[in-house]
Amino acid sequence: MSLAIRGILFDKDGTLLDFDATWLPAYRRGAEAVAGLAGGVRAESLLAAGGFDAASGRCAPRSVLAAGTNREIAEVWARLCALDVDVVAREIEREFLDAAGRDAVPVTDLDAFFAALAARGFVLGVATMDGEAAARAALDRLGAGRHLAFLCGGDSGWGTKPGPGMVHAFLATTGLRAGEVMVVGDTPHDMEMGRAAGVGRRVAVLTGAGSRAVLEPLADHVVAGIEALDGVLPSLPPDGRPARRGA
Numbered sequence: 001m002s003l004a005i006r007g008i009l010f011d012k013d014g015t016l017l018d019f020d021a022t023w024l025p026a027y028r029r030g031a032e033a034v035a036g037l038a039g040g041v042r043a044e045s046l047l048a049a050g051g052f053d054a055a056s057g058r059c060a061p062r063s064v065l066a067a068g069t070n071r072e073i074a075e076v077w078a079r080l081c082a083l084d085v086d087v088v089a090r091e092i093e094r095e096f097l098d099a100a101g102r103d104a105v106p107v108t109d110l111d112a113f114f115a116a117l118a119a120r121g122f123v124l125g126v127a128t129m130d131g132e133a134a135a136r137a138a139l140d141r142l143g144a145g146r147h148l149a150f151l152c153g154g155d156s157g158w159g160t161k162p163g164p165g166m167v168h169a170f171l172a173t174t175g176l177r178a179g180e181v182m183v184v185g186d187t188p189h190d191m192e193m194g195r196a197a198g199v200g201r202r203v204a205v206l207t208g209a210g211s212r213a214v215l216e217p218l219a220d221h222v223v224a225g226i227e228a229l230d231g232v233l234p235s236l237p238p239d240g241r242p243a244r245r246g247a
């Protein structure tokens with residue numbers, strides 16, 4: 001039996017935030033800093049190793065730059081530069097914190113967007129592979145944090161995507177059942193996390209790293225971006241208890 005959707009768990013980068021505008025400048029600054037430490041390694045080589053394709057200007061959907069944790073990016077770059085991973089992680093941390101906080105570019109007015117969903121009775125959460133503190137800072141600055149019942153990062157202790165742990169933590173926090181939850185994200189990892197946790201709906205957005213061709217086989221719906229979610233929500237199967245509980 002299909003359950004009505006009552007909770008929505010969003011990915012952050014590429015879903016709530018414009019991935020390219022927020023992260024590509026930070027990745028370039030971080031790569032240049034690490035290349036400077038290593039000597040003889042070009043920043044372009046580090047970006048390519050992380051999954052950035054200079055020809056298209058995009059990051060591959062399953063690459064560490066598109067879908068990995070900061071630690072995973074540091075591991076790739078440290079290996080290429082024969083540097084200690086902790087040294088690399090420290091070097092890129094400042095640039096990445098700036099990007100996630102000060103430089104974060106939202107895909108829409110997140111305060112108004114979340115307020116409208118909350119007014120309809122949806123319980124809202126964010127599960128990101130970014131660090132929890134950086135994610136909280138960015139979303140608070142954009143007026144989005146106050147609408148969230150749940151937020152976790154890759155360092156929160158609930159595991160990483162595509163594992164189901166972040167969804168399990170959302171369920172434990174909100175009391176919802178997996179079938180009542182919709183996961184919204186821009187990468188295959190988001191969709192696979194939703195499937196691993198058995199959520200009710202998986203919705204892919206095209207504002208991030210994933211293409212329609214990559215995401216369509218993994219998602220129940222593919223939409224242009226979160227502003228198109230309205231087109232998906234009314235089509236969810238009702239179970240007699242509408243998610244729309246009123247403001």
Ligand SMILES: [Mg+2]
Pocket residue numbers: 011012013014015066185186187208
């Ligand atoms: Mg993402």
